[in-house]
Amino acid sequence: MTVTETTTTRAGGCAGPPQGNRRPDGQDRYTISEVAALTGLTAHTLRWYERIGLMPHIDRSHTGQRRYRNRDLDWLDLVGKLRLTGMPVADMVRYAELVREGDHTYAERFALLKATREDVLARITELQGTLAVLDRKISFYADAGRALASERSR
Amino acid sequence: MTVTETTTTRAGGCAGPPQGNRRPDGQDRYTISEVAALTGLTAHTLRWYERIGLMPHIDRSHTGQRRYRNRDLDWLDLVGKLRLTGMPVADMVRYAELVREGDHTYAERFALLKATREDVLARITELQGTLAVLDRKISFYADAGRALASERSR
DNA sequence: TAGGACCTTGGAGTGCGCTCCAAGCAAGGA
DNA sequence: TCCTTGCTTGGAGCGCACTCCAAGGTCCTA
Numbered sequence: 001m002t003v004t005e006t007t008t009t010r011a012g013g014c015a016g017p018p019q020g021n022r023r024p025d026g027q028d029r030y031t032i033s034e035v036a037a038l039t040g041l042t043a044h045t046l047r048w049y050e051r052i053g054l055m056p057h058i059d060r061s062h063t064g065q066r067r068y069r070n071r072d073l074d075w076l077d078l079v080g081k082l083r084l085t086g087m088p089v090a091d092m093v094r095y096a097e098l099v100r101e102g103d104h105t106y107a108e109r110f111a112l113l114k115a116t117r118e119d120v121l122a123r124i125t126e127l128q129g130t131l132a133v134l135d136r137k138i139s140f141y142a143d144a145g146r147a148l149a150s151e152r153s154r
Numbered sequence: 155m156t157v158t159e160t161t162t163t164r165a166g167g168c169a170g171p172p173q174g175n176r177r178p179d180g181q182d183r184y185t186i187s188e189v190a191a192l193t194g195l196t197a198h199t200l201r202w203y204e205r206i207g208l209m210p211h212i213d214r215s216h217t218g219q220r221r222y223r224n225r226d227l228d229w230l231d232l233v234g235k236l237r238l239t240g241m242p243v244a245d246m247v248r249y250a251e252l253v254r255e256g257d258h259t260y261a262e263r264f265a266l267l268k269a270t271r272e273d274v275l276a277r278i279t280e281l282q283g284t285l286a287v288l289d290r291k292i293s294f295y296a297d298a299g300r301a302l303a304s305e306r307s308r
Numbered sequence: 309t310a311g312g313a314c315c316t317t318g319g320a321g322t323g324c325g326c327t328c329c330a331a332g333c334a335a336g337g338a
Numbered sequence: 339t340c341c342t343t344g345c346t347t348g349g350a351g352c353g354c355a356c357t358c359c360a361a362g363g364t365c366c367t368a
Contacts, residue, residue: 045355103302126238127278134235199327243324
């Protein structure tokens with residue numbers, strides 16, 4: 001019977017950590033499910049990342065099963081960060097291609113990262129603006145709540 | 155021939171303002187295309203927002219055309235802010251329902267806004283973490299670029 | 309040697325947030 | 339009167355980022 005590959009944490013009501021566990025040290029070969037547990041991604045998503053070119057070549061065992069290494073986990077950490085910025089997967093694939101193409105793409109990678117950095121800064125500013133609006137609304141409702149409460153107690 | 159309702163700004167390479175224009179004062183009736191220009195949303199999206207219950211009832215002209223009022227634009231401003239936080243449309247619809255249901259939903263609205271506020275704060279923290287990673291990468295590439303340049307000039 | 313957990317693949321399906329289409333109505337100018 | 343422009347509707351389509359399925363092979367423990 002095929003086991004359903006359930007999503008780790010990240011679903012449901014409670015706020016779990018963004019990724020399951022800390023990486024055990026001294027290890028440098030991980031199965032896909034271990035990586036899923038470590039990153040919070042599903043095995044499906046890991047295979048999909050590979051298919052679309054977002055991952056470098058992943059080592060295989062003699063029977064063809066994936067064996068991820070620490071450098072792959074490092075890459076996934078970066079991908080996770082970039083994903084948080086809202087960067088489209090296609091852009092991350094582009095970055096991955098640049099890395100694969102070698103040292104002569106340093107300048108382009110540099111530019112891409114700087115542009116992303118600017119995006120993140122803009123996003124933070126946006127969110128701070130939104131926070132201000134929320135705070136105004138919240139204090140309005142807090143006041144309204146107090147008014148209703150005092151009305152009820154009268 | 156039906157005119158194609160092109161998206162205003164927001165597309166393409168250059169970074170325009172998040173919404174087209176400032177609201178003219180003294181006016182309190184706007185056609186859908188005026189609202190599209192003011193908010194940066196398409197007319198399609200405005201109609202869709204109405205269909206899914208994200209908008210309050212919009213006034214109509216004697217021939218059935220939408221006539222938005224300033225309070226509708228205020229609401230759209232809030233929706234725009236909430237959208238920036240990544241709040242799902244379904245949650246915004248829920249908030250809109252609470253508003254329609256009247257004063258006895260103040261407590262729930264308050265809770266929803268506070269939860270959103272927490273999400274936004276968490277998001278900002280995440281982004282700042284990502285910024286740190288980007289800055290490390292960027293300084294790495296800056297150094298690598300300098301090294302390559304000095305190598306070339308040797 | 310069995311049994312169950314885990315892995316493989318290509319391709320199809322899902323949910324979200326729009327985005328567009330077709331067919332038609334209404335208003336205003338030449 | 340015609341023509342253009344802009345508006346109306348329900349429903350279909352799209353792009354993204356997964357998410358899952360079916361059918362089968364492998365690993366591990368007993």
